[in-house]
Amino acid sequence: MTDDDHATARLPKLDLDALPPAVDVSDNTAALARVRAVIDAGPYRDEWPSLQGYRPPRWYQDARFGIFLHWGVYAVAGFRGEWYARNTYLQAQDEFRHHVDTYGPHRDFGYKDLIPSFTMHDFDPDAWAALFRRAGAQFVVPVAEHHDGFAMYATERSRWSAAQLGPRRDVFGDLAAAVDRAWMVRGASSHRAEHWWFMNGGARFDSDVLDPRTIDFYGPAQREESAPNERFLEDWLLRTVEIIDGYRPQVLWFDWWIEQPAFEPYRRMLAAYYYNRAAEWGREVVINYKWDAFAEGSAVYDIERGAMGGIRPDVWQSDTAVSKTAWSWVRDGHDYKTVRDLIAELADTVAKNGVLLLNVGPKPDGTIPEEEQRILEAIGAWLTRNGEAIYGSRPWTIPAEGPTRPAVGSFVDAAAPEYGPADFRFTTRRDVTGDFVHAIQLGAAEGGRVVVRSFGTDAGLLTRGIADVSVLGAAGPVRWSREPDALVVELGDADPDAVVVKVSLEPEAVQPRQDALHG
Template identity: 25%
Template sequence: MLVDVSLATVPGWAPVGQDVSWYRAHIDGRVADANLHPTSLVEALHYHRERWGHVDDYDDFFPFLHFDDFDPDAWAGLARDAGMGYAVMTAKHHDGLCWWDAPGTDRTVMHDGPARNVLGQFSAACERAEVVFGVSYSLLDWSDGRYPGTDYVDDVVHPQVIDLVERMGAQLVWADGHWGAGGDRWRSDELHEALRRIRPEVLVDDHWWASRADVRVVEHRLPGGIETDPWEYRRALGASGAFNRAEPDDALASPTALVSELTEVVAKGGHMLLRVGPDAGGAFADAVVERLRAVGGWVRRHQRLIDEGRPWAHWGDADARYLTVDDELYAIDVSGQGRFAHLGNENGRVVSISTADGNPVEFDQTDGGVRLTRPPRRSQRMPAVYLVEHDAPPPPPIELFPAGAEQHTELAELLTDAKPGDIVQLGEGIYVGPARIPDGVTVRGLGPDRTTVDGAESVAVTLGTGSRFEHCRTRGGGRRVGHLPRFSVRVAGDGATIIGCDVVGHVALDGGSPRIISSTASGVVAAGPNRIEIVRSTFGGIGTDVGIAITGGAGHLIDSCEFEGHRAAIVLTGTIGSTIRANRIRARWWGISAVDCEATDIIGNAIESTMRAVDIDGGTEARVTSNAVSDGDSGCVLQDGASNAEIGGNHWARCRVGLLAWGAGEFRQRDNMCADLTSEGHDVVVGP
């Protein structure tokens, strides 16, 4: 459990999907190292004016941070009841407020607000509850003018972090706000050596940018398979990180979803840290307590499996997870369908399957896996656990003619003599890039599952004018760094086409009139080309990146695509006459964002669980029509002088606000329908 606290706990508000602890940045904007986080959000400005108009300065929230309901033993007991082996608390967030009697500063909860050592009391309570205690410490500090200089590191960071281990008893020291500088700036190696001299068993994460990290942090998206090095998946119970009064209870993850994700994490070799936050009184909401205790009930019934379980040969799939404990195989039925695809005959004959209570279960085994004949009925939709007794897999057949080492062909060599109109047919296997497809030439594979072009550290394939790249998988561009795109394919010439390809990474579009059809990729980046056409394609993000980012140009079309997991799905900047139509989008903060664009048509898109479904930021003559939006914060935002916009025929369901126009010019809105908005009377909000 990660207990997220800051002075922003007092307003406890953010647009649904945005981080509550960034409230100061949302209403002020004049903060250091905001990185990818949006600042001066119009939603927050509207809320602050309505609720906290009498509060002029962020620090004026201190009198309201009373923590009268804080019970450290209740916090520690909740972590224990939830089946958690360790609890981490924010020692200092970006606002610089220290939650213990920290050395070298008066900006602590001992001097303002609760007037008690909240962190120290929670640490002692964790020790009583036999829960390992850790801290999260922000290197970023908006309140200290010395940040990020040498004096700040010498007089603030090192003494305070050492104090957290030496006097507060922290065994885990996680870093936050780490993106403003590297490990050399923080002298992380030196600091960690000092910590280990005090407490040899202390663990640090990789956010310190040190030469050695005990734990790798994973956020937003789980690894695709089993990871052997220690890692921790961090997620929030809701979409806003901590206590958010704007977030309805049903937006919090259900116990079933949490157990499903927890078992996936453990089956892949990791740990899960669940982020929650109290209110300004220091108590957790009932909905939070209920969910954690429901998860804890399942975990305690299967404590040995979670604590001692190790990955099997396969982690699982959408239906099941697999773990081993002392050479015993357990299958966890997360879908409730009784399907175990990885227990096919090739993995050994299944002798018996029994429930956690020891009751035998009937099943059928085929090459396609195991299917329970009659899955037990469950009173609650919590995953069932089965003990699987199976024989060892059969030995592989004897190879009379063993295959030699796989031969990789240089793709560039195959294209040396290719002329316009030629079709170069690739076979099954891996082709080595980088390679440039000559003008007018088609390179065609047998399908992404059979033909791969690997560019290693380079762009794998570059397309010339009028060339085509079809039915291949590509990878290249080297190791991805943070949210920055990694380019695997580049379109250099005009009129090139990519069709039926699986691009591991991003596509760069430099030439005009490019087409991407029925392909998959992390994203697309373009600056300048006209008439970009992207249709029937699928894009998957890592939570901090952008799906399609187009700057400039005219006549673009993005049609019938799917987006999942990006910070922003589609961002157009300074474009003219573009159409975004019939896409399915699920993103963190922005679905479709048009910045200083002219005549953008946003028509018939389905956008769910996204903070801002449509954001028209400046520009003129946008048409936002017939879009279906659900479970986000807003259906449409008009801001920064956006003028002559037409907003019509949209359906906004289970959002906080339908249409928010803030500092916008004239607009027309008609025939929009709002259903089950979480804030009454917020169908249309106009300000300031």
């Protein structure tokens, strides 16, 4: 049966009698003692002033571009997105009606019954890693566990994992190893916190969420208004510790609900544990957080599907997707962003001192949709030509030029503006060959030339003279002139749809030492 025709046929149900035995995680005393021992050994304590001594690693600031992956049981349904597990139990939602029409009543065929069809039988982790490397990614962050509570890694705290059910392999670990082999950095995301309430709709009518045989999967299914209790918080901490110790990710991404006050002491414990373990490994690591979950400076701030209004002094991250409509694979197709839109998003983020984490959503058979592969290959081709304006770059004096401004804040990427030839983003870099400023044009060039007003003599932004001007990827030198109101670059045969102007600055004047003057 193919992924495309499964919805018209009856899928096999999960055989409850063949499930592995449930795991007893009621007594966490010994595991918590081991966590405390790592924290007490230092160098970080589980106190905000200590954690604010953290500094983001150089490799992460230089990377600027990573790949995010949402894939899990929800892809079997492939209907509207990765929140299918919740929305299928909310009777007013389209997912509920779709589920009943396709699979039957929830008491007879629930979300858990999609697990046997989550086969990943064509999953090739090395092919995925090769694609991500061709896309120009420097690190890869797969979902270790989403809100649905199905672990994509080999966990000892639950029987509900890809290692024991569905594909029956540690798909997360296999991909992490492939990422290593491709010389990228492995990461992980945890969405476990939201599981406290995620499946609670199924507790409000006759559904399999009420079946005591599967309470260790669907539970807790508590009210959204309630704070998680200590046992759940301990389990959240220890599941995250399990990911840290089992896979050593160097990026650890969290979704929003950990900002709830009940998580506060556990967040501090988690950060201190992770940073201390990383110190033991000799690795530099990153925690990504949203809103106010972590104290300023203790981790790296993340904006979901959003943008900054200007340059942030500390490195930050935007997580977004190739699709405007969902993070995971959907059967009826996505409203995909254009490659130009995504490159503009990348340039805007980097110009403001950010890192872009771009998501794709694999299919339940373990393949990445062809359109998403095409998008990644196109981004990689652009980065092959223009990567020196992105990797290892830092913000310039100003981030942007031009009349078009993107919306600022979270969840604004679906309304991305259409940029024109007057819209630019700027980055700067220094290496052994000199100092450079890059102007990344967000719209296609017109009239065979590029006009950068911020580089004009009257703008006063370039405090040193221009030694040379080039266009990245161009076959040879280009003609240019610097005028009071702009730098004008004649493109010649250069591609007008992918222009990055590179300005080489004259060397800084070296002041002679006073003792040398009187030698």
